Amino acid sequence: MTSVPHPGLRHTLTAVALAAAAFTTLPALAAAGEDGAARRLLVMPRAGLPDADFRALLAVHGGQARKMGQSSLYVVDLAAGVSGRSVQSRLARHRLLKFAELDRRIEPAYAANDPYLGSEWHLTTISAPAAWDLSQGAGVTIAILDSGVDGTHPDLAARMVAGWNFYDGSADTSDANGHGTAVAGAAAATSDNATGVAAVAGKASLMPVRIADANAYAYWSTVAQGLTWAADHGARVANVSYNGVAGSSSIASAANYMRSKGGLVVVAAGNDGTDPGYAATTAMIPVAATDGSDQRVGWSNYGAFVALAAPGANIWTTNRGGGYAAWSGTSFSSPITAGVVALMMARRPDLPNTTIESLLYASAKDLGAAGRDSNFGWGRVDAAAAVNAAANAAPAADTTAPAVAIGAPAAGASVSGTVTVDVAASDAVGVARVELSVGGTTVGIDGVAPYAFAWDTTGVANGSNTLQAVAYDAAGNRAVSSAVTVNVANAVTTPVADTTAPKVLLVNPVAGSVSGTVTVSVSASDDRGAAGIKHKLYVDGSQVASGSGATLSYAWNTKRVRAGSHTLKVVSTDAAANSASASVVVTVVR
Structure with missing residues (x-):
């Protein structure tokens, strides 16, 4: 028989992939160009960016984001009449995003005692x-x-x-x-x-x-x-x-x-x-x-x-x-x-x-x-x-820790609002993840280079705050960066009686299957600011982490729990003792 030839024609895709387990539904395509979807983007925010801030950033452009499974990647659909290329060009340069690209159509790469x-x-x-x-x-x-x-x-x-x-x-x-x-x-x-x-x-x-x-x-x-x-x-x-x-x-x-x-x-x-x-x-x-x-x-x-x-x-x-x-x-x-x-x-x-x-x-x-x-x-x-x-090959015996350093902001800088934090990390075998902490609380975990974070400074008190990054490799070796101390200087509002509970969201994981080390991400907001919010994270009723501010991140090693169903719950309490919670049930697979 002869080889199957390479397809000479391109075709327009008229339907798209839909939801599966923890995946959200993709709507029917807007008018698609030869190699792209005219109004669909793929976007990754910096680690630690509060969910509300991310969605507000997209709303300016008429974008609706849907999370892609247990990853930190989002599909963003734009409203009719909005130029996808124009929005992508602007979002690709946004300081709070790691990247933004137009979704593109791709073709298969074929030119076109067992008997054969x-x-x-x-x-x-x-x-x-x-x-x-x-x-x-x-x-x-x-x-x-x-x-x-x-x-x-x-x-x-x-x-x-x-x-x-x-x-x-x-x-x-x-x-x-x-x-x-x-x-x-x-x-x-x-x-x-x-x-x-x-x-x-x-x-x-x-x-x-x-x-x-x-x-x-x-x-x-x-x-x-x-x-x-x-x-x-x-x-x-x-x-x-x-x-x-x-x-x-x-x-x-x-x-x-x-x-x-x-x-x-x-x-x-x-x-x-x-x-x-x-x-x-x-x-x-x-x-x-x-x-x-x-x-x-x-x-x-x-x-x-x-x-x-x-x-x-x-x-x-x-x-x-x-x-x-x-x-x-x-x-x-x-x-x-x-x-x-x-x-x-x-x-x-x-x-x-x-x-x-x-x-x-x-x-x-x-x-x-x-x-x-x-x-x-x-x-x-x-x-x-x-x-x-x-x-x-000799059994794996990696005992060398990664190298890690915070590149920005600089020590002594005065900051406010949401600040971008850049971390450089390397390892002879490979970096598994980088965690950013502020005052001992983990505010973001990034597993993909370049390691880029967004820190909401309204979640801490004004004055000196210390940032440190911790890098891990696959063997569990860890390295801690030199501390970087900055001065937080956010505007102060006059306090009044507070009876409104904070809003809290478990951004990751979503309902579905998980394995390995899972990044648990919490995002919260409060009408009096995030500085007074305190979080407690539970797995099956046992507290595993705590922290304060607008975000909380935790690396959950699912290899330490049995396979099957587990419940994650976060309880967030503001300075006036108003509290709210969020939970999700996931299935650990081996």
Whole structure:
């Protein structure tokens, strides 16, 4: 059979992903341009920005924000007649936001004792059979973010676990196009079953996450939602075989969210045969395509952002409806690499994801210029070398704390209102999160670089206040920055009798599934100002944190509690002893 050709036509998406569990509903698209949604933005506020302030900031532009699962990313819909590009341009420069970008439509990256094993040249090229002696991926779940997966396919049925459909908000993850089934088969079709094809990780599980329409076109927003959902539901690896994902700040944020849960995200470099100009990223693993001669295929994208290369031409894999065909594109280089990651994780589940990633790069076959280059990244993936490197790696023994420092505001500065705080943090392995505290109370937690906070100074008394940042790495090592003392000088109002309770909101988590370390975020306001508000945070009735002011943040390690349902509750009391509470029930998954 011949390769499925690259689609020459673009199509208009007329419906969008809807709610799933903790995700909010996306309305039908406003008039969409060829590559974007005219009135839909993706926005991330600085950590610690009070929810009321964030929503007020958006309301000026007629924007309505909806939180994306347990992450700190928001989808913002604009009113009819409002220019999305104009609003995005202004919000992207706003000092209280980390970024704001227009949602964009993206296309799939395909050019367009197993009977077909002899035709699967790519498995021999990457030395997969030798890797199978050590690992076949059992126990690792790979999320396939795509057009769905044909879960009845005889080579895939045994691999399937529950997923979600973000296109129409249902549990129906059947394949509406065929692209997703082909991608899934390249990663983890069942091997050694005397049926069809073999795959890189033939005993890994497949989690279908539908993000696309029947023409296989998706949006940055559905990709980001899918990554967040997959991370919260136990996926260790995620594959996104779509053009343009490495250029999105929102997808990078969602990918970093998955990394914070111990996972890795592999994406296609794209098939335009050009350098799209994307910067190198640490959030995801972009993969270029090679042929049987270990040359970059002419239609494969290249550039500084490419981290690895993998076979992508004439890859035999599963077809929707039960058949098989040869497909081409970085759409298949990506899941082949994701399968290798699953082999490594299955062989050494004790290794942190950052170590798996570094070993994956170090074990690749160096092609082109020595070291990392724009055509092959660190080289063409080598499954046997990668799994052997993981098998022989010493147990993780990271005892070096990160470096951390507050860059702004400067010591001695006079501040008022909402102040932006910038923190620099680095680590030899990787920073897991940075916490900002004022007077000993944590006011914000940021898990995505650059580490940027918004501190509402009305929540503290006027005068000297001390800021400190604490950085943590994945091994639990922590470092505390030098203290920065500033002078708070907010206007003082004349007090009168106060009988109004504060307003309090548990911004995160929202109802749904959680795992790993969860950032619990509280936002409160009071008609007499936030300085007198005191908070107590409870998990299942036991107090776990306290603080004061407009915000409170707490890093909740769900590994220390049983799996299942848990209730989080915050009680906030103002200076006049008026109190209010908010609560949420979440499900801890392993």
